[in-house]
Amino acid sequence: MIIIEEFKVEESLGHLAAKVHQVFSAQFKKELAGYNITPPQFGTLAFLWRHDGISQIKLANKMHKDRTTTSGIIDRLEKEGLVTREGSPDDRRSHMVFVTEKGYRLRPTLEGLAVQVTLEVTNMLTGEEREILRLLLKKVYDNAPHEGEV
Numbered sequence: 105m106i107i108i109e110e111f112k113v114e115e116s117l118g119h120l121a122a123k124v125h126q127v128f129s130a131q132f133k134k135e136l137a138g139y140n141i142t143p144p145q146f147g148t149l150a151f152l153w154r155h156d157g158i159s160q161i162k163l164a165n166k167m168h169k170d171r172t173t174t175s176g177i178i179d180r181l182e183k184e185g186l187v188t189r190e191g192s193p194d195d196r197r198s199h200m201v202f203v204t205e206k207g208y209r210l211r212p213t214l215e216g217l218a219v220q221v222t223l224e225v226t227n228m229l230t231g232e233e234r235e236i237l238r239l240l241l242k243k244v245y246d247n248a249p250h251e252g253e254v
Contacts, residue, residue, distance in 0.1 A: 121241075128225055135217045139210065140184060146214055148177045149186060152203050153211055159198050160189070168250045186210070 113119050132143045141149075151167055152158070158166070164174035178201055181187040186207035192198035226234050 124225075128221065131225055132218065132221045135221055136214070139214065141186075141210075141214070142180075144173075145177055145181055146218070148174070148181060149203065149207060149210075149214070150218075152187060152201060153208070156203050157200050159192060159200055161198065163201060181207070 129143050132146070136142065136146060147167065148163070151163060155163070155166065160174060160178060161171060163178075164171045167174065169177075178187060178189065182189060186204055188202050188204055189199040190202065192200050222234075226237070229237065
C-alpha cells in the first residue's frame with residue numbers, strides 16, 4: 105500500500121524558492137537604494153560588466169528576459185549614465201549596449217553589496233552548505249525550461 109503524504113504548500117520547493125527570492129530581493133533592494141539602482145538593474149549591469157558591447161537582443165537572451173523588459177531596464181540605466189547604446193555597425197536595427205566609466209566605477213561596490221547580502225541572508229549556512237545550495241539551484245535552473253524555450 106502506498107501512503108501519500110499530505111501536500112504542504114509552505115514546505116514545497118516552489119513556495120520556498122519563491123519566498124527565499126523575496127527575502128534576497130527585499131534585502132538587496134534596501135542595500136541598492138542609495139545608488140538609485142534596483143536588483144534587476146544590478147543584474148543587467150552584472151551581465152554587461154562581463155559582456156560589454158553586446159546587442160540588446162543577445163543580452164535579453166543571456167538573462168532569459170523578454171526584449172521589452174530588457175529595453176526598459178537599459179532605458180533606466182542609460183538615464184542614470186551607467187550605460188550607453190550605439191547602433192550596430194552590422195545591423196542598423198540593432199543596438200549595442202556599453203557600460204560607461206561611471207557604470208564601471210560602481211562595479212566593486214555593487215558586487216560587494218551582492219556578496220554581503222548573500223552572506224547576511226544565508227548566515228545560518230556554512231560556506232560548504234552555501235556552495236551546495238548554489239550548485240543545486242544552478243542545476244535546477246540550467247535544466248528547467250526558460251521563457252520562450254518551452
